[in-house]
Amino acid sequence: MSATFIGNGSDFKLLPLAGLNPDLLPPVNLHLPAEKTSRVRLYRSADIPIKASDIDALRAHGITELLVASSDYEKIQPLLAANLGTLLSDESHPQRERLGLLNRVVTDTLREAFSSNNMADIVATTRELATHVVDIGIRSKNAIRDVAMIANHDFCTFTHSANVASYGTLLAHAMGIRDTDELREIAAGGMLHDVGKLEIPNRILSKAGRLTKEEMTVTRLHPARGFQLLRREQEVSRGQLMMAYQHHEWMNGDGYPVGCVGQELHLWARICAVVDVFEALTGKRPYRRPNSISESLTIMERESGTHFDEEILRCWKSNFLEGSRA
Amino acid sequence: MLEKQFSGRFQGMNTFTQRVVVPDYVKHKVPDGTVLPATMKDSRRFARRSCDLTAHLEILTGWMLDDESERLFEVPVTNISRSGACFFHHVQLFPDDQLILNFGKLDRKFQVARCRRVADKCFEIGVHVMASDTSVDRTP
Ligand SMILES: [Fe+2]
Secondary structure (H helix, E strand, O other): OOOOEEEOOEEEEEEEHHHOOOOOOOOOOEEEEOOOOOEEEEEEOOOOOOOHHHHHHHHHOOOOEEEEEHHHHHHHHHHHHHOHHHHHOOOOOOHHHHHHHHHHHHHHHHHHHHHHOOHHHHHHHHHHHHHHHHHHHHOOOOHHHHHHHHOOOOOOHHHHHHHHHHHHHHHHHHOOOOOHHHHHHHHHHHHHOOHHHHHOOHHHHOOOOOOOHHHHHHHOOHHHHHHHHHOOOOOOOHHHHHHHHHOOOOOOOOOOOOOOOHHHOOHHHHHHHHHHHHHHHHOOEOOEOOOOHHHHHHHHHOOEOOOEOHHHHHHHHHOOOOOOOO | OHHHHOOHHHOOOOOOEOOOOOOHHHHHHOOOOOOOOOOOOOOOOOOOEEEEEEEEEEEEEOOOOOOOOOOEEEEEEEEEOOOEEEEEEOOOOOOOOEEEEEOOOOEEEEEEEEEEEEEOOEEEEEEEEOOOOOOOOOOO
């Protein structure tokens, strides 16, 4: 979660309004963040069902998420995942909020799946989630900008992977890839691209300062470790493997682990490289503030053709220009 | 002829092709034959010795290979230790690809630990010895 809220001795989690479907979810207490503090106040107790008019009123006040106790969220989370298709196709909710809900569910589900350490389960989960990423992605206008606005930007692999999956799918679509199966593979590949980090010690991944040379060396093993973990899985395609193995390669050969150049790099890996760096730049890090979208694009432009595939980066940037349509 | 020095499974085979061309600047850059430092997990447990050998390579399981792919090559080996070796090859190999290197009297099964592109169609492959009782998996 991007923020921790406390109150009544409980931790709270944010629930997007687009996920508040009383027909699908059990009744729970709903809370609002108290202004200017990290405490919460009760908005609606579980015995009073929330109505569509309440949701409209919240939106009119600029509120797009409510808080639920973590213990309640644990009950809701599997139902959100199980009913994701229904929730995402409910057009009474704004597209941006539905994309936010998707982002939240993908992050939570990946966190759970990755904690199992069972690679077959992880792969199956990403395939399932990928169908939703593609379904909403290809029918949404300006989705890349919306995702960039709503994406969680905390410093965690699951959030990063969820964002990379959405960005990668939308970029592939913007580049003209229309085959739904291919887009789903790219979406799932985005969720799996950093799976090798499962084997990097947490003290390095979550280190609040810059990494030492030795820690950097260990971190740089993750593409090869990801490849080793995924190559054993029948369901993982060649392109997905290359997303995991080649997403830190540069077009000019300065990347790792192999130092391949240009067309030696799989198209999906080149897509992944662009959205991976964009997500990292716009995300929070313990040692710097997040870059704005335009700052991130400016930084990336300096490495067009050397680090990034020029055409892919141009396509990515065009989605943020005024009046463009993803 | 080179093949005559080789024993066992390689003896009499005349299908080896040495495709890799190692440019001089690569040799200059890496006088001891090593481009990459060994990584933590893959580091050799014993001191490496640079060498100028040619070995016969048979790729057993190659991620990029199919049934039609060539699997027998001659490769220049640049360093060797009791637990691993390093050689140049004209295509990349992938982590956990399995192979046999035959040095004449010595015939060992290895697994790819790392691969680094050092020039066009020239990859430095670091491999570590597999346990001798590991069965040979020939599926691509
Ligand atoms: Fe990565």
